[in-house]
Amino acid sequence: MILVTGATGTSGAAIVNALVGLGVRFRAMVRDPARARPIELPGVELVTGDFNDPASLERALGGVERALLLSNPDPEQIRLQSNFIQAAKRAGVRHVVKFSAQGAAPDAPNMFARWHGQTEDELKRAGLAWTMLQPTFFMQNLLGLAEMIKGGTIYYPAGEGRAAHVDVRDVAAVAARCLTEAGHEGRSYVITGPADVSFHDVAQALSRATGRSVQYVDIPRDAAMQFLLQTGMPQWMAEGVLELNDLLKAGKMAGVTNVVRDVGRKEPTTIDAFAREHADRFR
Numbered sequence: 028m029i030l031v032t033g034a035t036g037t038s039g040a041a042i043v044n045a046l047v048g049l050g051v052r053f054r055a056m057v058r059d060p061a062r063a064r065p066i067e068l069p070g071v072e073l074v075t076g077d078f079n080d081p082a083s084l085e086r087a088l089g090g091v092e093r094a095l096l097l098s099n100p101d102p103e104q105i106r107l108q109s110n111f112i113q114a115a116k117r118a119g120v121r122h123v124v125k126f127s128a129q130g131a132a133p134d135a136p137n138m139f140a141r142w143h144g145q146t147e148d149e150l151k152r153a154g155l156a157w158t159m160l161q162p163t164f165f166m167q168n169l170l171g172l173a174e175m176i177k178g179g180t181i182y183y184p185a186g187e188g189r190a191a192h193v194d195v196r197d198v199a200a201v202a203a204r205c206l207t208e209a210g211h212e213g214r215s216y217v218i219t220g221p222a223d224v225s226f227h228d229v230a231q232a233l234s235r236a237t238g239r240s241v242q243y244v245d246i247p248r249d250a251a252m253q254f255l256l257q258t259g260m261p262q263w264m265a266e267g268v269l270e271l272n273d274l275l276k277a278g279k280m281a282g283v284t285n286v287v288r289d290v291g292r293k294e295p296t297t298i299d300a301f302a303r304e305h306a307d308r309f310r
Contacts, residue, residue, distance in 0.1 A: 028090050029053035029206050030120075032076070032111065033097030035062045037167055038126060041199035042095060042206075043071060051207055056087045078107035084114035091118060093206050096150075097126035100139060102263055108146045112153050122156040122212060124205045129163045129217055129280065137270035138263075147215075158205045159215040162198045163280060164190050164271075166220070166301045169229065169309075176233055176309045181243045184251040185226050188275035191219035191283045192229075194301055200291030216286045221295040223281045229298060236302035237310050248273070 031046070033039035034055035043066045046053055056076040057063045063073050076087035078098055088094065096111055098104065108125075115123055131143035143161075150157045175181060198218050205211040224232075230243040248269055255265040274280050287295040302309070 028092060030056060030074075030087060030091040030094040031097070031206075032056045032078075032087075032095055033099065033126070034066055035059070036097070036099060037165075038195050038198065039095075039097050040066055041195045042097075042202045043068065045196070045199040045203035046206065047071065049203055049207060051203075053206075054087070054091065078110055079103075081110050081114050084111055085118055088114055088118035088120060091115075091120050093122045093124070094120050095124050095126065095202060095206060096146075100142075100264060100267065104142045105145050109149055112146070112150055112155075116153050116155060120155060122158070123150060123153075124158045124160065124202060124211075125150055126202070127159045127161045127215075129161045129219075130274075131159065131161055137274060138267040139271065156212040158211045158213075160198065160202055160205070160218060161215060162193050162195075162218040163220070164192045164275075165198075166192045166194045166296065166298065169233075169301075170305065173308050176241055179239065179241055181226055181230055181233075181241065182246045182250075182254070183226050183243065184246050184248050184269065184272050184276065186245050186276035187225055187227075188272075188278055188280065189223040189225045189228075190275055190280040191221065191223050192298060193218055193220040193287070194296035197287040197291060197293065197295050200293050201286055204290050204292065211290070216290060217282070217284050218286045219282065219284050219295075220287075221283065221297055223283060224298050229302075232298045232302040233309055235299065236306040239310065241309075 047068050052070040054072045058077050074087045076083040127143040128140050130140045133144040135141045226243040230241045233241040
């Protein structure tokens, strides 16, 4: 039995769909059953669980051999994911696939990567087989900028920085293979799109897809922080997002891998293809 946690989030739902596409029967853990309707699919067994409730984790993990560890960013993320690792160990889970982040390390220069890096270390020490998934920036993040893009300008504090933005569905293809096949144990996969692109490139792709002019304007960090806070984003999360953009602007997030093609067994989605698919959202 496979268990997928974080199953109703953007990444988790994509992984659910990828497993369903492979014809796999598995269990999906949700905290709020009311949000589970989109993943009520053939072969999916729903179970309620909460990272803050070790007893519920043990129930969800009963009879599970392989599990995906995925949870929302949270100031308590290290403790919450530790609860899962320890519950998995008690339940006799053989292999845990952790949804991590590019650059994950205990001493990483950005908060999110430090959290993931500390949890990766704990998972390695736990005595379970492990696989780390370390994706870069998600193309789906652009959907959150749709209203801004409709106005014709992307305001973002990324300078000329380039990164190989990846479609979440491509990450999901890799995750599904790691959860259903042998040979991925002890591997850390940096998951990227097919090419490094700047936000100028993103704007040009959106212009081609929508038939409207979209430009990119670099903005100061303070202005970006003010915007994020105005959207209701918590201060700690806004700081984490801007730390990632600091690295992007400094040229620290570039680099392309072949993991989507080699492990996920599909061609990685280009930024032009993503823009065309979602063009109506950006018009």
